[in-house]
Amino acid sequence: MTLVAGVDSSTQSCKVVVRDLETGAIVRTGRASHPTGTEVDPQAWWDALLAAVHDAGGLDDVAAVSVAGQQHGMVVLDAQGRVIRPALLWNDTRSAGAASDLIAEVGAEEYARRTGVVPVASFTATKLRWLADAEPENAARVAAVALPHDWLTWRLRGFGPERPDLAELVTDRSDASGTAYFDGERGEYDRDLLARALRRDDAAGDVGNSGVALPAVLAPGDSRPVAHGTPDFPTHLVVGVGAGDNAGAALGLGAATGDVVVSIGTSGTVFAVTDTPARDASGTVAGFADAAGGYLPLIATLNAARILDSVSALLGVDHVELGRLALDAEPGSAGLVLQPYFEGERTPNLPDATATLFGMTLASTTRENLARAAIEGLLCGLADGLDAVRGQGVVAQRILLVGGAAQNEAVARIAAQVFDVPVVVPEPAEYVALGAAAQAAWALSGSRPEWHVQVSAEPAPDHRPVIREQYAAHRAA
Ligand SMILES: Nc1ncnc2c1ncn2[C@@H]1O[C@H](COP(=O)(O)OP(=O)(O)O)[C@@H](O)[C@H]1O
Numbered sequence: 001m002t003l004v005a006g007v008d009s010s011t012q013s014c015k016v017v018v019r020d021l022e023t024g025a026i027v028r029t030g031r032a033s034h035p036t037g038t039e040v041d042p043q044a045w046w047d048a049l050l051a052a053v054h055d056a057g058g059l060d061d062v063a064a065v066s067v068a069g070q071q072h073g074m075v076v077l078d079a080q081g082r083v084i085r086p087a088l089l090w091n092d093t094r095s096a097g098a099a100s101d102l103i104a105e106v107g108a109e110e111y112a113r114r115t116g117v118v119p120v121a122s123f124t125a126t127k128l129r130w131l132a133d134a135e136p137e138n139a140a141r142v143a144a145v146a147l148p149h150d151w152l153t154w155r156l157r158g159f160g161p162e163r164p165d166l167a168e169l170v171t172d173r174s175d176a177s178g179t180a181y182f183d184g185e186r187g188e189y190d191r192d193l194l195a196r197a198l199r200r201d202d203a204a205g206d207v208g209n210s211g212v213a214l215p216a217v218l219a220p221g222d223s224r225p226v227a228h229g230t231p232d233f234p235t236h237l238v239v240g241v242g243a244g245d246n247a248g249a250a251l252g253l254g255a256a257t258g259d260v261v262v263s264i265g266t267s268g269t270v271f272a273v274t275d276t277p278a279r280d281a282s283g284t285v286a287g288f289a290d291a292a293g294g295y296l297p298l299i300a301t302l303n304a305a306r307i308l309d310s311v312s313a314l315l316g317v318d319h320v321e322l323g324r325l326a327l328d329a330e331p332g333s334a335g336l337v338l339q340p341y342f343e344g345e346r347t348p349n350l351p352d353a354t355a356t357l358f359g360m361t362l363a364s365t366t367r368e369n370l371a372r373a374a375i376e377g378l379l380c381g382l383a384d385g386l387d388a389v390r391g392q393g394v395v396a397q398r399i400l401l402v403g404g405a406a407q408n409e410a411v412a413r414i415a416a417q418v419f420d421v422p423v424v425v426p427e428p429a430e431y432v433a434l435g436a437a438a439q440a441a442w443a444l445s446g447s448r449p450e451w452h453v454q455v456s457a458e459p460a461p462d463h464r465p466v467i468r469e470q471y472a473a474h475r476a477a
């Protein structure tokens with residue numbers, strides 16, 4: 001049996017799956033936790049990757065591996081290949097002012113035209129501008145900028161401070177498209193936008209002629225060898241190009257026309273695979289690239305599964321009990337509405353917002369209604385996102401619900417009340433890691449594998465417009 005492995009280095013944890021190349025069957029899995037916080041030393045991701053690989057039984061018998069990861073995180077390296085400062089993650093909002101500054105300088109239309117996105121605090125370019133303004137001595141030392149999956153792929157192939165070959169950094173279109181200095185349609189970096197973000201004129205110019213290295217953007221199915229083998233990552237391993245996590249999930253799910261993926265992990269995301277790029281100058285929909293040569297219009301919320309973690313903790317219950325309580329309440333939670341901006345918000349772009357509970361009366365303020373309001377608030381934000389993605393021409397025939405919180409039955413059943421299209425829950429699995437394993441298989445065999453995805457639940461359509469109507473009324477107010 002030939003085996004391939006996929007990694008998802010996500011916000012909260014690192015997950016590894018090992019699959020049979022022939023059938024796609026999951027042979028074994030591993031996992032390790034990441035630190036909390038929105039600023040993380042990348043070394044912690046490397047340690048977690050090693051721990052997750054060990055937990056999965058190692059890669060000795062595996063022929064190829066590929067790494068997908070949380071998008072946008074800023075990993076800055078000096079000329080010796082050392083990480084200059086902890087990475088700022090996608091959900092770190094300190095660069096909100098930098099995003100506004102970049103838009104004021106370049107223009108939203110111009111950004112959308114050149115990169116498919118308009119900067120928000122999540123995107124790498126804004127973090128570089130923050131670095132240039134807040135830590136100019138660090139910005140001056142930047143010799144390369146990588147994303148989490150680029151850096152982990154580089155380390156896995158045997159590079160790092162001991163072998164600081166920055167020209168060996170590689171990435172793919174999907175993750176590069178989340179930087180706000182890459183055009184997914186042309187498949188090229190916009191180095192003038194990079195130079196502007198970092199306030200470094202020497203960052204402009206052609207590859208080899210620039211003071212700041214960027215990872216080479218490889219094609220889907222491409223690969224690189226392990227250059228310097230270690231016991232954990234031996235030289236026989238073929239290493240795939242990797243991906244941003246959402247593009248990885250699309251690959252793992254085999255998302256096709258008519259499918260809209262709704263992922264409820266640390267972030268909430270709504271996205272679809274398309275043939276043409278989105279260029280939304282309002283900035284609501286990010287016009288990302290996918291991991292298979294197409295595009296991935298996407299909206300993301302900063303608040304998703306952790307809304308439920310927080311409300312579960314408040315109520316002193318686990319996720320199962322939270323779901324049971326929620327299903328004991330009526331749709332609309334008797335008027336209780338949670339606008340769940342616990343960590344600020346990205347869609348809508350309100351980086352300094354906080355959460356608000358509306359509609360509290362003696363009658364409505366029950367544990368059941370609060371549990372339901374948490375799930376409804378989470379899903380209403382994503383339903384607004386679905387509207388925005390549809391506004392880019394995406395036709396939604398069904399929702400594929402994935403991510404940690406999709407495993408909660410109440411979330412799936414209430415999703416069937418919030419969304420106006422059928423909801424399908426694929427069998428519980430780490431779809432980002434599965435997609436990365438599909439990349440590994442593609443790199444090994446030369447063609448994209450056609451692996452089947454099982455469905456575990458299809459909650460009966462039960463659309464209840466009242467849920468979104470009352471949420472929208474409070475948002476407007
Ligand atoms: N049954 C469940 N109900 C609600 N939330 C859940 C459930 N299982 C896991 N989660 C939550 O899902 C999140 C992890 O999801 P995951 O997709 O792995 O996130 P990420 O990829 O962003 O690290 C955690 O916040 C976890 O508490």
Ligand SMILES: O=C(CO)[C@@H](O)[C@H](O)COP(=O)(O)O
Pocket residue numbers: 010011012069070071072090122178245246265266267268269300
């Ligand atoms: O910022 C985005 C997408 O634009 C997030 O989706 C990140 O990619 C983090 O993903 P998770 O770790 O929550 O899965």
